[in-house]
Amino acid sequence: MTDSSRRIVLGALSLGLAAMFVLSVVWRMGDHPLIRQKAPAAMQNASGGDAMRSMMEQGADSPQGQAIMSLMQKMKDNPNDVDTLLQLSSLFAEQGNNDGAMDMAQRALVAAPSDHRPPYLLGVLLSREGNWAEAAAQLERSISLKDDAATRYSLAVIYRYHLKQEDKARANYETAARICEDPSLASMIRAELDK
Numbered sequence: 001m002t003d004s005s006r007r008i009v010l011g012a013l014s015l016g017l018a019a020m021f022v023l024s025v026v027w028r029m030g031d032h033p034l035i036r037q038k039a040p041a042a043m044q045n046a047s048g049g050d051a052m053r054s055m056m057e058q059g060a061d062s063p064q065g066q067a068i069m070s071l072m073q074k075m076k077d078n079p080n081d082v083d084t085l086l087q088l089s090s091l092f093a094e095q096g097n098n099d100g101a102m103d104m105a106q107r108a109l110v111a112a113p114s115d116h117r118p119p120y121l122l123g124v125l126l127s128r129e130g131n132w133a134e135a136a137a138q139l140e141r142s143i144s145l146k147d148d149a150a151t152r153y154s155l156a157v158i159y160r161y162h163l164k165q166e167d168k169a170r171a172n173y174e175t176a177a178r179i180c181e182d183p184s185l186a187s188m189i190r191a192e193l194d195k
Contacts, residue, residue: 064091080111082118089121093128101125116146123154132162149180153189160192 068091074084089104102125109118123138139155142148152172160169173193180186 064095067091080107082108082112082115085111086117086121089125093125098125098128114145116142116148116151119145120151123151127154127158127162132158136163147175147179149176149182149185149189152176152179153185153192156192 068088071084071088071091074081075088078084085104085108089101089108092098092100092104102122105118105121105125108115109122112118119138120142123135123142126132126135126138136155136158139151139158142151143155153176156169156172156176159165159172170193173189177186177189177193180189
């Protein structure tokens with residue numbers, strides 16, 4: 001191999017390495033699928049405050065992002081507004097951020113311990129995680145604050161199908177049947193009682 005051909009080969013290799021380096025930097029700094037996929041996972045693992053910031057950064061232009069920004073403004077004025085906390089919890093749950101949803105629901109529970117809605121929402125969120133005993137405890141708490149046929153039905157389903165406590169399930173189905181005013185729910189309750 002002559003000196004000139006060696007220089008040509010080394011020059012081509014150098015140009016190739018430089019091009020690969022430049023392209024890798026551009027790829028790492030640009031908008032590529034790996035970056036887009038990491039953001040939601042990070043948001044799911046973030047706490048309530050971190051999740052809100054993450055959602056704002058990612059989707060301020062989306063309807064949910066705008067709703068979250070609006071609700072956060074409300075929280076600045078009144079951090080213990082139960083309705084705002086519950087709405088944020090529901091939005092986080094819709095996004096698949098169960099930790100953020102639980103955080104907001106627990107804050108609502110602390111802000112309004114006599115409101116039946118926060119323990120109900122916590123019960124729903126805990127059941128999504130498969131934490132059946134704690135979900136049942138939260139639904140029981142909600143019922144103790146305000147008896148409701150739909151909550152009793154949900155609780156009965158947990159007792160029957162997940163905790164295998166048929167006596168508690170039946171008692172809740174029977175009470176739900178007595179107080180139910182919704183015809184479609186009443187037919188579901190009757191179907192469960194006939195089993």
